[in-house]
Amino acid sequence: MSDYILIRKGRNIVSAFLHAFFNLLLGLGSVFITFSTASWIPGALLVVISKWRMFAVRPRYLFLNLKSNLVDLIVGFSFVFITYASGPTLLPIHFILAILYSAWLIVLKPMSTERASGIQALLAVFLGTTATTLMSASANAAFPVIFNFLIGFAAARHVLVQGDDPDFSFLSLLMGLIFAEFAWLCQSWLIVYTFKEIGFLLPQSAIILTTIVFLVGNIFSKISSDEEFNFKKIATPTIFSLALILIIVLWFSKPLFNV
Known part of the structure; x- marks a missing residue:
């Protein structure tokens, strides 16, 4: 029984680490791919792909899922669009946006x-x-x-x-x-x-x-x-x-x- 509990705890730690790691990649990637390509489309696509679970439901539940995820989508798209509007020159705002989006995904959103x-x-x-x-x-x-x-x-x-x-x-x-x-x-x-x-x-x-x-x-x-x-x-x-x-x-x- 104790071995089972230890295994469960280990899996929870690994899951939490992977969750934080992939969200960090999303936060940094969506901002800097927008900056590097000088286009908002790749960053917006990355945000949409990250919400794949929202689409993995029956069609009748899709609209309800969309409404439930609107705030997260708005925040994600906003970071991408603000990055795009900040211009092609690397500025402190790009790093600030990447850090803030990562913090949103890892800390505040859950x-x-x-x-x-x-x-x-x-x-x-x-x-x-x-x-x-x-x-x-x-x-x-x-x-x-x-x-x-x-x-x-x-x-x-x-x-x-x-x-x-x-x-x-x-x-x-x-x-x-x-x-x-x-x-x-x-x-x-x-x-x-x-x-x-x-x-x-x-x-x-x-x-x-x-x-x-x-x-x-x-x-x-x-x-x-x-x-x-x-x-x-x-x-x-x-x-x-x-x-x-x-x-x-x-x-x-x-x-x-x-x-």
Whole structure:
């Protein structure tokens, strides 16, 4: 019996090591293959191939699997697209993106607590809206509208599906529509901050949408958990979020702002 336990422990250690190793290869490979080829297609294909289990189901379960994996797909594609948008010159941002994607795959993605789900959703919003803005800044307005709808829908569903709310599908669609409307409005209000030292481009809309989702998430969490809603319990995140948005919009809204 003791020998069996030791064998099981050994297999678990080997499995954990291999899981971390292959995820590290995916994180580094998807970023640097995008940089080395100067094309987002190989990196995006690598992300899709890594999700092969999502397709290994009966056709009737494929759409459900796709919805369940949307946040992970958004994050993976976002790292690839941000790498592509950072240009063909090797910059610190490429190493930062590779490390962050590896950390997402190895550390954050496997977590399933309520707090972890919230962080995962916020990262999907921040990275997804950043990548969408950089990749579709000069494209037809339909592209950012559709992609932002998917980001809003996926982020809301990722958090709400873990609760007992029977209206999570409706609320997810509502959040997607809010994101789509915001993306449409941003076609006439496109502000991008450039961090020249590291080569990072940060759209203002990504900060605002992430802040809004953070605030809405806090409010929804308090409403869902408490019988009596008290504004004092959400005063701090509300004041912080509104102050941050006002400061960004009023003082950092030049057509081009270099940091």
